[in-house]
Amino acid sequence: MKKFIVFFFVLLCVMPLVAKIDLNTATFEELMQLPITEKQARDILEYREYVSIFKDVYQLRDIPSIDQKTLLNLKDLVVVSIYQEEDEALARRQQIQDLLERLDSNEGSSEGMSDVWQDYLMTPHNVNKMHFDDFISLPNVSSVDAVSILKRVALGDTIADMRDLRNTTGLSYYGYTNLRSYVYYKEPPVKNRFFWDAELQYYTRYLEEGASDMYHEPFLRNDYGNSSIVVPQHKNLSYWGYFNMDKIDPDVMVKLRARYGNNYKIGWMHYKAKGETSLSDKTTKEILADSKFYAGYENNELPLLDNTRLKIYLGNYRVTYGEGLVMENTDFYSARKTGYGFSKRILGITPDLSRTQEYALRGAAFELTHPYAGLSFWFSQDDKDAIVYVDEYGNTVKEEGKDKIFSYVVPTIRFDNDELREAEAMFNQELQSGTPYATNYINLAYRKDALKEKLWGTHLQVNPFIGTKIGFTTYTALYDDAYFMVPDYNDLKTLLVRDSYYYPKFKMMDAEIANLYSTRTDTYSRDYRRVIGFDGHTTLGNISIEGEYAELSVDGSDLKLGDDPKAYLISAHTQFDNLYFISLYRHYDVDFDNPYSNAYSEHQRFEDTILEKNIYALTNPTLSDLYLNCSQAQPEEGIYFETRYKFDRFFTINRSYLDIYERLTDGRRSVRFQTELEFRPIYALGLRLRYKNQVNRYDDYAERGVSKTDEYTVSVRTFLSNRDFLEFEYRYNTVWGPPYTSLTYPAEPGNNTMAAAQTLMVGDYIGVNYTHNFNTNLKLQGSFIYWFGHGISHWDWEDMEIDFMGEKGAKFWVALHSRISQNMYLTLKYRNKTYQTQELSIRQYNVPVQGENLFQRVEHKENTIRLSLEYRY
């Protein structure tokens, strides 16, 4: 650490002070010359070393052993020099601490991007040399803001400081406040130096409801319905029991990053999720395969090319262009990702230490950008997890010597292949021991690193005017040893559904699965997947318009538009001082299956398919992973409007939106609307009213799938002194559905008829959130919620993650945020959640099918703990 000790003495005061003892520099021996005891001298030294440098003599009273009398005795004998321990990086970190914490807390929703933004905060860009894409990749900085600055700079003006930036014509207040921390003007706040970050996370979590259901599904013989058979109810006939998922098994993440200025960067990350092999039990080869790492070089001042940027990365990198239709590689889905506000994309090539594994790119990437043009290309070679066709012995089925693949998949747990095959062998044994099912063995199974993928891609961009750009993006994924093969809709159900009794469960929505991309069909056979697209962006006054068009090469020509499955999106953003509008239109064909896309949508792909709704009917319940962790958008067509308007300092309409869309697979039409009014009579008090409404299949009330959801939330927020915060929140929901009468026998006198579902479900919750700052270095956050769902699922955004709460229960959590030192940050969070799931018909243990059944609610109790330790230097 580089230190500078700066002394400032007022000249006139120098002589009288010479004989006095300086509290900030005195040694023990010097202090002992004062009329104080040895203990008091040691206490002064300890205070100076471990608590605070003295800023004035009265601070001595913070030391318990020094009373008022001693202070008065010392007052004329000591002096406090202005002592400043100056470290540029520390000072900068102090400046941006709040933003760093906010990025940390949003890490869950912006997986992998926080690192990039944190680096920008520490080592900002020169605002006078930034490119259009640099600006619009920053959170809450709009294209209109970017253009206003770029136009000013293009006229030869130089932005000299923050105040000068504020004076930029056309720059919104929000744009300015969000931008100012990411840029510098003349001199960077921190000169080139070595930075490094280390992060450790330990998290004992529980699987979410969908994944838990998936792993609980048993593998049973077909003759279990026969009451004469004593059923060997075995817990280990499910993945849950076999892999002992009841035990506490933490997620552990270790991340190390180092860089020299903004030029040389390296990083390594290993993430082990619940149920996976821990780092200490892996071989070096396995650690290498499962880790993320990179080494990169960036240069913003190339010698011959003015204001041209170069980026070269080896290892893991992330690529994002346009609206994410051709390429935005991530495993994580995010609903309504408009690309505006805080829902941003970081355009271009960036290093990647996110938890993304499946769609991680590993290889080499190159990017050259200039204010007028840009060029990048990348190459990746990585083994991908996949759902593969397997025979009854667990071996991968071959098609002309190549592995037969069903799909890419992001698994909830990356099981070891050998352990998985042992489990499947046992499950198959059970399935085959009774009356045969239509499919009496696991025919589709998850396999780790089963697909050898080579991927190359390129992006070309021309920026003819300020704020206007046209880009072309393409990638090709090569599969030398595999064919992707997905049967037609009519044949698919026999592949996915174990028991022919459940074939009726296979519905029109499942065409989404049938439209997964095949590399081998009746009309062609190839070894690649190719997506081609172009994007554009322009800014006119206070309006910016952007869009992207992409095609997946199937039967058509690569060069011809419209002859292949396509996806396109266009959006406009209009900005005023206290008001903005976003309008967005999108259309994604059902057969546009691009796993590397991550565009705007209301729902993720495969929602409402058999993969979500009828896990029990699948030949392998873990096929549900295809839906649970899918990062692709559902095929939709629709238009979305969003706005925010601040009337005055009392009233604001917070982010509000209306989305009208049609699900293209089955034509279901939906409307979703949300608005929030905030009334803030005084700064310290806010009242929020939020209303959300969603209607599915609004045009057809005869359809059983109609549902209408209303959600009302009221919250009172108080901003107390010392940045403490207290909030009370109440939410009331109703979900309406048409009557769902289930007739177990024909409706005639004497027969058993019953209505088996409700037409109106009502749920509510009440919660209180509290934040207490003991001081700037210690913060306590906590929350308590009691909810009643009755069929409705509630959601709650905690400090760093979203939590879904079904049925009824109560939970509380507390998080301690401790800044150990300027460089070290520790968070410890504990959550206790007790809840009940739906009423279920329970079989008594060791009682056959026709024996005594009970109806019970199942209670769950969860203790969750998360430790996060970060060191930044």
Place this chain on the structure above:
Amino acid sequence: MIKKLALSVILSIIIIAGLSAWSITDDYFGNRYGMLDARSYAMGSTGIFNELRPSAITLNPANLTLINRPAGLEGSFFLNRNEDNRAVPLYNSFDNYIDDSVYASNLNFYDDYATTGFVSFKPWKLRIGIGAYYQPLLSFDGDYKEEIRNNRNTDNDNYPEKIAVNTIENAGVLNQASGVLSLGFALGENSELNLGFDFGKLWGNTKYQKDILWTQWAIDTVGEGVLPDSIYKENVDWDGYRYKIGVSARINKRLGIGATYTFKTTLDRTIDWVKTYGGVEVSSTTNAKEDYILPSEFRLGINYQPRNIMRTWFNLEGEYVRFSEIGDQYDDVINFYAGVEHNIKYSLPFRFGFQATNSYLRTVEADNSIIVKRIITPMITGGSSIPLTDKLHLDLGFGYSWREYEALDLFRDSYYDDRHYTGENSYQLWPNQHIVLTDRGWENPDKVRESNISLSTSLSYTW
């Protein structure tokens, strides 16, 4: 004939059950005490580099001279509330395993204490210290009660009949009394090196008892002298020595590093046990000798004291335990500890910590093979301190830990099949004939959820 056959089956089950380890958790490896010192306890049981409390020498003998005081005394009291819930798998009407249903819930309190003392003196640039401490190392205390009931009359809102009562009563600790020697060398104004040696004597007496006692209702229903009670008693004496070496080094004003290595220890266990079945002793052993291995441990940690507006200590430690020294079934484990002390006001510390430790559940199968399952126990801790005088401190620590794991059913279901004893074809103790009383093995284990709430109090004085 049927009765004799049934008797032999039941007898074999009892003997197997007797041979196998007690399934109550940690009955073989015991409950490991962490630091009993309330300050360390509140900081996630950290303190491999600790200069503030006399009991620091129990974790690292080199801390004795690091403390840099002529003498110190400390006593600690520890109270633990253990809740043990055992659940049976629960299936829905489609035979899906959906969750678990608690069938036995036990709540018990345990307490213990530890004491420490040392003196040290400072000839030249050296500091030499000797100390001694007593602490319980492993606790085998454990109480368990479970009622076997049928489900008759439950439809009419009545309590079902009680068939049998099963109990486990384990008691005793493995004690450690150690002598500690430490040498400290001043390397510079703010740096020093301390080396310490810990010579520990381990001893203890533990008792185990596991009973199945039929109720009077069951006896009245079936008839006198038909249902045999089962009682197993075991007495174990422990004896051995344990050695530890440690180093604690102050690198500068802010950073300290500590490390210890505890040698693999083989203890002698002398075991007496007796099984009675229906009031008749069916087998017993006296004076059986057995080796018991405590694996070697390596612990490394840092202490960081930054400049902070709250006087702050931060400890981060890792511990590598070589369980593989016990047998091939075991993997070595790494335990993790972290703790912080912030003085919110000058003498008002706020401590909190976290630890994640690994232990093993050891089960001996019918064929004498050993099944081991690793259990992770996360724990959060907190605490504070009251300075009674400048040198006399009362520390308070609080901890909450829980664990969730699978274990075999403690008392196998087939024992309650009264047909074995009566020779009849139908149950008399059970309300219908649908019930199939089969033993649950690992294909259908219990789910155990334990939680511990602990309080630790220490009174320390340093001269």
